[in-house]
Amino acid sequence: MPSSVLARDLDDERIIIEEREGELIEDHDDHQSFYKAIQNQEYDRVNSLLEDKKVKVTEKITTNGNTALHLVIGTTKMNYILKKILVEMTPEENIILDMKNLEGSTLLHVAAIVGNTEAAELLVEKNEYLLFTKDKEGHTPLARALLNMHTDTYKYLLSSTTNTDDIERATDLFQGTSGDDLLVNAISSKYYDLALLLSKPYKNIHSDAPLMAIAQNFPRKLSIWERNVYKCVGNPKQTFAKIYMVVMICIILFSVIYYFTYAAPRNRSAHRRMKPEALIFYLFALFVLYVIIICIVNILSSRAISRIYKPVMRAILRISKPVIRLLATIDFKFLKEGAKMNNDARDLLKAICDLIKRSTPSGSHRDYYNNPILEASRQNAYEVVVTIASYFPNAIWSANEDGHNIIQYAVINRSEKVYNLLYQMSEQKNIYRTIQDPLGNNLLHLAARLAPTNKLNPISGAALQIQSELKWFQEVKGFVCPPNIIKKNCFGETPHMVFTREHKELVIEGEKWMKATANSYTITAALITTIMFASAITVPGGNYQETINGRNNQEAGTPIFAKKTAFRIFAIADAVSLFTSVTSLLMNLSILTSRFSEKDFLLKLPTKLIVGLTTLFISTTAMLVAFGATLYLVFGDDNPRILGSIAALTCLPITSFVTLQYPLIRDQISSTYGRSIFGKKSDRPFY
Structure with missing residues (x-):
């Protein structure tokens, strides 16, 4: 081959390579510009790059394989771009919706992760199949929305999943281990209301995981103070009217007592002064009157037997509208949320117990409640224990690998609320007075053990910790039969010997x-x-x-x-x-x-x-x-x-x-x- 021809071919090859490198560099610059525009929220710039075809929606922009459309959906302020793309999309181009990044996330996964409900609606309307696709970790968009705590997106995806025409796929989603995991994630995230909604499509429960999750995460009950405040917040008008009526009646009665016992005699004797003991008497009388009147008001309001009560209340409400409006604006959000969480958790617990009872043979019920009721005993979640026992009476005899039932386990873990269920038992409680575990430990031996660290840490000071341990020992000592107080276990130790050994350092x-x-x-x-x-x-x-x-x-x-x-x-x-x-x-x-x-x-x-x-x-x-x-x-x-x-x-x-x-x-x-x-x-x- 002549050298001139070879040189010309090499020059042509070099020109082609340089042109390709220029295109790659140019594409790389456009991708960087697009990514920076997304980060800086320059939405006009993003739209311009897409319209000018400098960046295609299918092109991968980031190192983890996110396409331009993944990034657009990743921000909630560019849904108009997605809407425009979906409108102009032909049926042959629907494959674009199946694009996944290196993590296996589809466009709907991204919408669920960032909580872009509007984008999720657009995508599901275009391709319903996206609801059932799973990423590399096995999570559906519904699961991703839950894990990232996007309530609105989760509710929409759940509604779309349960109302889909593809009943077979939807049913499979709520069955087996994956279905249980979905429910467990909702409970573990303490979204009891969402978990309650999620449990409705379930036909059966595959394992004890959902009930175990409830036992581990059951919310604490509101205190007496919180419950009373919540009642007031629930109906501020009625609360204010009652308080107003009681205060006014007390003032009137106190004024009458004051006039006849002090003011009138003073007019007759100008030099007479009120003695301190008289003032104390008046204050005490006012307190007694307040208690009596509040009881009367509660009786009248609850039974509605007074013809005067309701008109008076209505009159007070009309006069006191500004104050009532102020009272109603007080934010007791934490109390309302706490009360709602308790109610939702209670309803969810009943729903799952009912589902287990209906969908599984009675002979296999123990596989579902044994570990959860023991965990509830350890967590001091007595409501869970009571509810499970009401659905499955034999659950009260559930035992762990050491042979300890729920009451014994409650003593070991210092769960006083579960232990107090003994006092609500019939003659069955007498069994626990003499009950022993496989090692010969009676209930007092178990109370003599050192409490778990998580029970001692909330108590301030080692002195109060040992006092709490002594209280438990004395309480159980008064419950067991007298011979068990000095009875030895298989190691030859009495309960007091166990207590001394276990609490020596404390x-x-x-x-x-x-x-x-x-x-x-x-x-x-x-x-x-x-x-x-x-x-x-x-x-x-x-x-x-x-x-x-x-x-x-x-x-x-x-x-x-x-x-x-x-x-x-x-x-x-x-x-x-x-x-x-x-x-x-x-x-x-x-x-x-x-x-x-x-x-x-x-x-x-x-x-x-x-x-x-x-x-x-x-x-x-x-x-x-x-x-x-x-x-x-x-x-x-x-x-x-x-x-x-x-x-x-x-x-x-x-x-x-x-x-x-x-x-x-x-x-x-x-x-x-x-x-x-x-x-x-x-x-x-x-x-």
């Missing part, structure tokens, strides 16, 4: 915690005692001298400010602070010299700590009051502004002390003298 930690706390309080109390004793001797302003201008002074030694009210306040506050600080000092010293035996942590040591901390708080408060009174005596000059400033500054350390120390004293008092967590909590029989 008792040591409790002793250290108690001594450290008492030591810090002792130092504080000693300092306050010293200061207040010194201030009692050297009173503010000093004392009168024995002689004035060479004459004997009859008021010699008397404090100069003795006749001022502020001085009396100082004297009283000083005395209170001194006496209470001494009391606190003695109490804390008695703690430091205690034996710290196990039983002392139940009542003796906590009581001393409560008294020591309470008196220390009183002495600190009184000390600050005395100091404020001294400042006012010396610098106040009877100026109300100075008095207000001193009072405001005095409140600062008091508030700080209360804020920091109140949780400890509250927990101590509640744990030592509060209402017991044990006992019969409902009259409804359990078994």
Whole structure:
């Protein structure tokens, strides 16, 4: 071949390669521009690149294989582009909707992941089959919407799935392990309302996973305070009208009592003054009247037997519309959501139990409820235990691999609400007085074990932790038969021996915690005692001298400010602070010299700590009051502004002390003298 021809061919090949490289570089630049426009929300630029065909909707833009259309759907503000593409799309081009990235996600998967409900509607309307496609992790768009917590998108996809014409595919979606996983994901995400909707298409349950998920994630019950507030929020008009009526009636009755017992006699005797005990009596009478009237109002409103009640209520509502509107605007969203969550979880639990009972043979029911009811016992979810037992009575005898049933498991895991179901049982509860596990441990042996870490950690301080353990031991000790108190297990240990062995380290930690706390309080109390004793001797302003201008002074030694009210306040506050600080000092010293035996942590040591901390708080408060009174005596000059400033500054350390120390004293008092967590909590029989 001539060299000239070879050279020409090489030149042509080089030109072709350079042209292809130029096209690749140009395409790469367009892709980068498109991606940056998406990131910067330059939607006009995105639309321009697509319309000019510089970027095709099928071209892969990102490293994980997302096409231009994937990226468009990934933002909710460019649905008009998707709508335009779908309108102009021919039937032959429907294959575009099946495009997947490297993760196996279709366009509908992306819409579900980002919560683009409008895009999901457009895609499903164009191709219903997309509802049933799965990515590489086996998730459908419905599952992706749930996992990414997009409620609206999830509801739409669920509705579309259940109403589809492809009944066979839809049925398969809610069956088997994948169907259970879909329901478990909804429950684990605490979307009980969505899980309730999802459970309706189910024909059967494949495993115990859904019931187990409910047992693990069942919401706590609202407290008494929360329930009462929620009732008020639920009907603010009726609540306000009742309160208004009660207050007005109390004011009228109190005014009548005040007039006949104080105002009228005072007119006859101008010098007569109201005694403090009379004021206390009036306040007590007002409280009693309030209780009586509120009971009457509740009876009248609940039974609707009064002809006067309803017109009066309507009149009050008309007069008080502005206040009612204000009351209705108060945001108690967390209470409403909590109440709704409880109701939805309860309905879901019943629905799943009913589904299991209807769709599975009675002989296989145990496979579905055994582990969930034990998990509910461990989690202290007594409502789950009661509901499962109501559908499957034999579930009460469910046992784990160690042979422990729900009551034994509740004692081991310190689940007091499940344990209290014993008090709602009939004569069946007597079985638990003597019941033993395979190792010969009776119920008291199990109570003697150390509680799980997750039960001890919420309790503040090792001393309160050992007190809680002692309470459990004493409670179960009072329930079991007397011979079981000293009965040995197969290891030759009595319940008390097990308790001592298991709690040895906790008792040591409790002793250290108690001594450290008492030591810090002792130092504080000693300092306050010293200061207040010194201030009692050297009173503010000093004392009168024995002689004035060479004459004997009859008021010699008397404090100069003795006749001022502020001085009396100082004297009283000083005395209170001194006496209470001494009391606190003695109490804390008695703690430091205690034996710290196990039983002392139940009542003796906590009581001393409560008294020591309470008196220390009183002495600190009184000390600050005395100091404020001294400042006012010396610098106040009877100026109300100075008095207000001193009072405001005095409140600062008091508030700080209360804020920091109140949780400890509250927990101590509640744990030592509060209402017991044990006992019969409902009259409804359990078994």
